[in-house]
Amino acid sequence: SYELTQPPSVSVSPGQTASITCSGDKLGDKYACWYQQKPGQSPVLVIYQDSKRPSGIPERFSGSNSGNTATLTISGTQAMDEADYYCQAWDPRGYVFGTGTKVTVL
Amino acid sequence: EVQLVESGGGLVQPGGSLRLSCAASGFTFSSYSMNWVRQAPGKGLEWVSYISSSSSTIYYADSVKGRFTISRDNAKNSLYLQMNSLRDEDTAVYYCARSGDILTGYYPPFDYWGQGTLVTVSS
Numbered sequence: 733s734y735e736l737t738q739p740p741s742v743s744v745s746p747g748q749t750a751s752i753t754c755s756g757d758k759l760g761d762k763y764a765c766w767y768q769q770k771p772g773q774s775p776v777l778v779i780y781q782d783s784k785r786p787s788g789i790p791e792r793f794s795g796s797n798s799g800n801t802a803t804l805t806i807s808g809t810q811a812m813d814e815a816d817y818y819c820q821a822w823d824p825r826g827y828v829f830g831t832g833t834k835v836t837v838l
Numbered sequence: 839e840v841q842l843v844e845s846g847g848g849l850v851q852p853g854g855s856l857r858l859s860c861a862a863s864g865f866t867f868s869s870y871s872m873n874w875v876r877q878a879p880g881k882g883l884e885w886v887s888y889i890s891s892s893s894s895t896i897y898y899a900d901s902v903k904g905r906f907t908i909s910r911d912n913a914k915n916s917l918y919l920q921m922n923s924l925r926d927e928d929t930a931v932y933y934c935a936r937s938g939d940i941l942t943g944y945y946p947p948f949d950y951w952g953q954g955t956l957v958t959v960s961s
């Protein structure tokens with residue numbers, strides 16, 4: 733089955749840039765999207781079609797996807813960005829979520 | 839305002855059945871595909887099932903195929919998940935999530951999620 737692998741955790745200082753990777757076989761040939769989930773809350777879509785932001789998502793969130801890796805970048809990270817982040821793509825057998833990355837803003 | 843409200847969760851014994859519902863409002867339900875996604879306690883997200891706007895296309899994760907059945911009633915703006923032969927590993931919060939219809943080469947993201955309903959499978 734198709735797998736999407738993310739680093740378990742990423743730490744970033746306020747105002748700095750956080751990069752979260754998502755690795756999968758030929759992921760660049762698919763569309764990737766990203767979800768943010770804060771403790772006790774439902775996931776929120778932050779990036780879709782590799783690099784598009786839904787309405788209401790701050791410009792500091794951006795995405796890219798090439799080769800075997802999709803990347804979510806948070807520029808000028810704020811304390812409110814502390815959350816779990818999941819990538820997602822489609823496998824011929826269904827949707828697949830990444831393993832998830834906990835972003836800590838120190 | 840788009841709202842998705844799940845219900846029907848609870849405690850069930852292994853081998854038992856449960857039916858989850860998701861009530862939709864604030865959008866034209868019949869124009870959107872819907873999904874079920876679950877999250878075991880302290881774990882990541884797992885996609886469970888997809889149903890297209892007209893119910894013509896349905897997909898299941900291998901982990902639930904043959905045990906779970908997704909359905910919808912567009913007249914009632916409702917999505918359902920019939921869960922049979924439940925196992926301990928099915929214990930999770932179950933979310934319903936909206937997406938667009940899958941087209942050739944395009945697999946829409948999940949743009950709205952409900953608050954989730956907890957299913958606990960235990961003896």
